[in-house]
Amino acid sequence: MKLSCDTQYIREISLKKDRIPSYQQFPFSLPVMKNFSELTFHPNVTYIIGENGMGKSTLLEGIAIALGFNPEGGTLNFNFSSFDSHSDLHDYLRLVKGVERAKDNFFFRAETFYNVASNIEELDSEPAFGAKIIDSFGGKSLHEQSHGESFFAAFTERFRGDGLYILDEPEAALSPLRQLSMLARINELVNKGSQFIISTHSPILMAYPDAKVIELTESGMTDSRLEDTGHYAIMKQFIEDRERLLVHLFRE
Incomplete structure (x- = not known):
């Protein structure tokens, strides 16, 4: 069953502007931070898009860390660090959650x-009584x-x-056909009570x-339709009039 506004896992985020030390330092110097407005999520699928440098991945990372995820991704149980490069944006975000709690959670960073795959192998190499972590990924080493x-x-x-899935540019290694297959998978999971927040090009x-x-643009955040986005316009122009x-x- 699809989630509704009454059952979604995360409703909105806002910025604690009174605590920001300076808009001249990262990450508050990013366009998305300078013109930040309250962000309300769709119960099922929300896309955060924009050109490189607008702050999409930084914003998604901040949301994920504020929810308890490891900065490099994985489930809420992952706790490792290959290189600490994340910002402290999560300390300045105010999250409004729904009354329901997700039964499954994952933060995917392309x-x-x-690093997530390597951590899985490290954990699975240690003695344990339960099933190996890789079994939940199909049983074959991700490497x-x-x-x-x-x-x-x-x-x-x-x-x-029944999950909350935060995906940062998941299309990075997927062919167009696989991207279509992923759309079908998203629909399956939405119909199983899942909520997605996705950054993508x-x-x-x-x-x-x-x-x-x-x-996300230099002037702030705007709700848009697929057909009105720059990504769609450029792709449409390329396909319909490539030579020109x-x-x-x-x-x-």
């Missing part, structure tokens, strides 16, 4: 998923698969439903029906 296969193993095997992934699309676009691009 750029650090290799013995391609990036795309290992990514998809997390989505298809590890995500169980992919117009394919942004196509989930009735989702909320929040576009390339002529202008190469001329410049």
Whole structure:
């Protein structure tokens, strides 16, 4: 059953502006922070999009850490650090949660998923009475698969439903066909009571029906439609009139 406004796991976030030391220092110097407004999430799927440098990944990271996730990703039980590079944004975010609590949780970061895979192997190499962690990812070492296969193993095997899933650029290693398959998987999980917050550049992934699309720009955050986003416009122009676009691009 899809979540409603009454049952969603996380409703909104706001910024504790009175505590910010300076808008000249990172991460508050990012465009999304300078013009931050209250962000309300869709009960099912919310996309956070924008050009590089707008602060999408930093914002997603702050939300995830504020919820108790490891900065490099994984479930709420993961507690490792390959390199401490995360900001302290989470200390300045105010989260409003719903009355329901997710039964499953995962923070997926494309750029650090290799580290999650390594930590799984380290933990599974230690003596334990229960099942190995990798069993919940399909049983095959994530390092013995391609990036795309290992990514998809997390989505298809590890995500169980009734969950809160925060995904940072999950399309990074996925072909267009796999991205379509991921859309189908998102729909399956939404119908099993899951909520997604996704940062992406992919117009394919942004196509989930009735989702909320929040576009980050230099002037702030705006609710948008897929067809009105810059990502969609550029892709549409490339597909419909590639030769003309390339002529202008190469001329410049």
